[in-house]
Amino acid sequence: MQKKVLGVGNALVDILVNIDDNFLEKNHLAKGSMQLVDKERIEELLTKLDKTNLQQASGGSAANTIFGLNGLGTETGYIGKIGHDPLGNYFIQELSKQNILSKVLYSEKTDTGTALTLITPDSERTFATYLGAAVELGADDLRPSFFKDFSLLHLEGYLVYNHQLIEHSIHLAKNEGMEISLDLASYNVVEANKDFLYRIIEEAVDIVFANELEAKALTGKEPEDAVEKIAQICKVAVVKVGAKGSWVMVGKDKYFIEAFKVKSIDTTGAGDLYAAGFLHGYLNNWPWISCGKLGSLVASEVIQVIGAKVPTEKWEDINRLKTTMV
Secondary structure, eight states, X not given: OOOEEEEEOOOEEEEEEEOOHHHHHHTTOOTTOEEEOOHHHHHHHHHTSOGGGOEEEEEOHHHHHHHHHHHTTOEEEEEOEEESSHHHHHHHHHHHHTTOEEOOEEESSSOOEEEEEEEOTTSOEEEEEEOGGGGGOOGGGOOGGGGTTOSEEEEEGGGGGXXXXXXXXXXXXXXXXXXXXXXXXXXXHHXXXXXXXXXXXXXXXXXXXXXXXXXXXXXXXXXXXHHHHHHTTSSEEEEEOGGGEEEEEETTEEEEEEOOOOOOSOOTTHHHHHHHXXXXXXXXXXXXXXXXXXXXXXXXXXXXXXXXXXXXXXXXXXXXXXXXXO
C-alpha cells in the first residue's frame, strides 16, 4: 500500500511581488525574515507596491510541501484553518484541483491568512505574514480520524508558537503509528522557541529539515557540525546550504548532496519543495543520497519561477528524471 503524507500548517494565500532592497529598509523589514503583522500592516504595505506586479498562490510552508509531494505522485492530505472569504475559497479550490484530501476547518470570525512575499533582486524572500484564521487552528480542532491511514505527519516550524497544537498533533500521529517530519521554517522562529523545539525533536521527531540559519539558531554551529548535532537527537537530519547543496546525516553516516545549478529567480518555497522531494524518496525506501538529489531537483525547479509552486508542465519532466535517481 502506498504511504500517505498528512501536512499540518498555516493555511495562507501568498501574495508575491518583486521589490528592491530599499523597500525593505524603508519599511523596517529584516531581509530574509518572516515577520508576523496585522491585516492593517499588510494593507499599508500593499498601497506602496505596484499592483500590476502582484501574483497570488495558495501557500504556507507545509501546504507547499504537500503540493510538491502530490506532484511527485504521493497521496496527501492537509489540515489548516481559513476564513469564509474569496481567499479561503481559492485555497480550497487549489487543494481540490490536485485531489489533496482536505481536512481544512473554517473560522467563523476571521479572514484567511496572507503571506506578503517580498522578493529582492538576489532572489531572497522576506515575509510579512498576517496569519488571520490560520492562527486559530488549535489542538481542540484536531480529531483522531484526521490522522487515520496516513504514514507520515509533516509539520511546519511556523506552528511552534502554539506548543499545544504541535504536541497534540504529534500525539495523535504517534497513536496511528505515523512518523514525524518537521521543517524548522525560519531562524527567528527557532530563536524564539529553541528549548521547545529541541525537546520535541529529541522526544518525537524522526526527520528534521533546516537551512543553515535555522540550524545555527538551534545548535549554535555551522552547517556540517550542525547536521551532526541534530542527527544525535533524531533519525534523519537535513541541513540545506542554499546554492551549494545540502547535508544529510543518518546515524553516523553523513552525505553531502550538491545543488542543481540553475538561474534563481525567487527562492520562495525552495526548502518546502526540497522536503517534498526528500520525503517522496524516503517513503519509497530510496538511498539517502537519492532522497537528497530528488529534493534538490524539485527545489531547483521552483526557484526558476515566481512563487512556491512548480509549474504543472514541469512535473512530467521531474517524474521522468526521478526514475534515474534510485
